Amino acid sequence: MGNLTEARKKKKQSYRGEKTKDPEYKPDKNDETDDECQSDDEAEKNCKKQIVAEKKIIELFEICRHEGCGARVLVDDIQVVYHGQYMRVTQHCASCKNEDFVWETNKLVKGRLSETSLDLIIESQCNGLGTSQMVDFMDGINTRNLSRRTWNMVEQTYLYPSIIEVYRHTENKNRKKCVKKHKGEKITLAGDGRYDSAGFSSFYCLYLVLCCMTNKVLGFQLETKQPGKGSASMEPVAAKKVLGELVTENMRIGMFVSDRCTNIGKVITEIEEKSNTSITLEYDVWHLVKSLLKEIRHVTELQPWMETIKNFLWFSFNKAEGNYERLLEYLRAIPNHLVGVHSFPENRYLKRCPHSSDYSPEDKMFLKPNSRGVNRLNNILSNERMLEALKKATHFKHTGLVEMVNSLVTKYAPKRKITLTILNFYGHRAMTAKVCCALLSHNENINRDIIMGEDGTPKLEIKKQRHGPPRGRVVRVPSTRFWIYWVKKRCMKQVKNGNASPIEGITEEKRMETQKLKDEIYAKHQSRYARQTEVEKEKQDFEEETDNDEDDVLNCFNSSDVYYTGEGEDDFSQDLSSDEDYFF
Known part of the structure; x- marks a missing residue:
């Protein structure tokens, strides 16, 4: 570590151009040295910042x-x-x-945009913080901030293009290094797709291709959902595009590792015809083990033996060494192991179980031959569809590193956020920039050194697991963030030069269509509270109409046009009493 620190210091000094160390160098008295200028810039750049109340600042200027x-x-x-x-x-x-x-707090880069505001926008996006989160945070601590519109404008026109440009530059360098390092050799790649939301309503499909030899991502394709097609159709289209790019750059692909996607085989066949090369399609072992355990877990008799079966499955795939017959012998030994048979003299590769001769299971009994659990396990392992899949899982390859990159992408483009609504969603440029941030961070920090202890062994840290006992994990050197420096440098240059990229998809026709759609939605929009208000209003109108009718009736009796005026009431009562006998 000491040698590494000294090398970095020397490299840093060489960048600063320390001409005073050259005995033949004589500076001009009228010119400033580069050291003075760069030291001032570095001092200003490394200067810490504080959040100060405006009232306290203004008090200093009362004198x-x-x-x-x-x-x-x-x-x-x-x-x-x-x-x-x-x-x-x-x-x-x-x-x-x-x-x-x-007096001013910091410099203005362009117009009204300051360096501090631009740093805040860049750091928030490069660390996976959304615009709404940052704006709400700044409002919460009562700090002045740019408006949401200005924030989004800077991201769309300056930041996102700068991130994509920096990533494309590093991607080309990684591809050239990979081809140069493995010149004449066939390269093993791994790929997997990631959808922007769960279920069958995804709008974006991200397909990553990673080199299994350098552990770095060599390319990606962000595919959008096409009208009239389902979400599942995006993955093979994206895989075909990114693999086609790698083939055109003279990259010899010997093996491609993927999950059990049925359409990937067709894509590999098309790539083989295009490049006139033979590519071996290999399935990820983890997906196969998961599929087998999912079926075995439903067998009640095999529940006590689940941990043993899982360990034996991983042991079998690890010992296959590219031989399909060898893999089958190891897998078929699992049912024999459960019934107490540990020797197989008729086998060619596995003669006996790898455990000791005095092996005895703890807290469980051996199963009986031809029992329901053993027969069910044999049927699962001898399924025709599974046997075809096992032919492509003999080299013990994984896509776990691709899954780790997909998990890192979730930091910048979380699935829990609504990524697609009627009028507001991540644009293609924004989604691409967020993916590039994750890939830049991964490629820079994937091959970090392991910290060694005093005894020469790797240093470990205890990590708790969701299921099972805690396990140890090696401790690596802290991650670096040099890629953010290059993004800042590029974005600052774009802003100073005024090289603003046009906002994606915003045209006058599109603006008019969006405004028309908004007006239609607002006109048709009715929440349940609005409907409840309408019902109450109708009820109130009905009651008012009823009250008006009653008032009309009363007014009718009180008016002078009524025929009955009360005159002759006594005569009318006498007539009723005289007719009483007739009715009753």
Whole structure:
């Protein structure tokens, strides 16, 4: 580690151009040395930042900052301008005749965009923090910030193109190094697809291709869902595109490791015809073991032996060494092991079980031959479809590293966030940039050195597992973030030069269509609370109409146009009493 630190110091000194160490170098008195300029820039770059209340800053300018004055300055003579994280204070002193004193928190890169604001946007995206999260965080601590619109504009026009450009540059370098290092040899690649959401409603499919020899990602393809086609059709299309790019760059692919996707075999056949080479398709062992254990787990008689069966499966795939017959002999020995038969003299490769001769199971009994559990296990291992899959799983290859990269992509583009709605979703450029961030971080830190202990053994750390006992894991050197430095450098250059990329997919026609769609949705939108309000309003209108009818009836009886006025009421009562006998 000491030698590595000294080498880095020497390399850093060579970058700074320390000309004073050259005995023949004589600096010009009229010119500034590069050391002075670069030391000032580095000092400003490495300067720590603090969050300070605006009131405390303005209090410092209530006294004239010009040398030799020190007079009191009225608050009205202090002008403050804010642009996000940028703050400029202009102080006018009436006592002295000097010019206005101007102080600013940081430099403006372009227009109203400051260096601190640009650093905040870059660091938030390169560390997997979304725009909404950062804006809400800044609002929560009551700190001035750029608007969401400005934030998104900077990301779309400057940051995302810079991230993609930096990744494409490193991707080309990794491909050339891989071809040069394994010149004349066939390369083993591994690939797997990742959908942006669970279920069958995905809009994006990311397909990664990784070199199993260098452990670095050599290419990816982000495919979008086509109208009239399902989500499952995106994976083979993406795999064909990225593998086609690698073949055109004279990369000799000897083996390709994938999961048990049925369409990948067809893609490999097309690539073979295009490149006139033979590519071996190998299935990932973990997916096969998982598929076998899923069926075995439903057999009640085999439940006590699940851990033994799982260990024997991994042992069998590891010992296959590219031989299909050897793999079958090891797998067929599992049912014999469960019934207490540990010697197989008729076999060619496995003569006996690898355990000791005095082996005895703990807390479980051997099964009986031809029992239901043993017969069921034999049927699972001798299934025709499974036997065909086992022919492509004899080299003990994995796609676990690709799954790790997919997990890292989730940090930058989480699936828990709604990635597709009617009018708002990750654009293709934004999704590509988020994927590039994950791949840049992976390629830079995948081959880190292992920290060794004092006794010369690797240092371990205890990690708890979701299922099972804790296990040890080797400790590696802390990860680096040099790729973020190059993204910053490129983005700063783009902003200063004004090389803004047009926002993807935003045209006048598209804008009008979006606005029209918004108006239609807003017109048709009705929440359950709105519907409840309408029902209450109809009920209120009905009650008001009923009250009006009652009032009309009462007014009718009280009006002068009514025929009954009460005159002759006594005569009417006498008539009723006279007719009472007739009715009753």
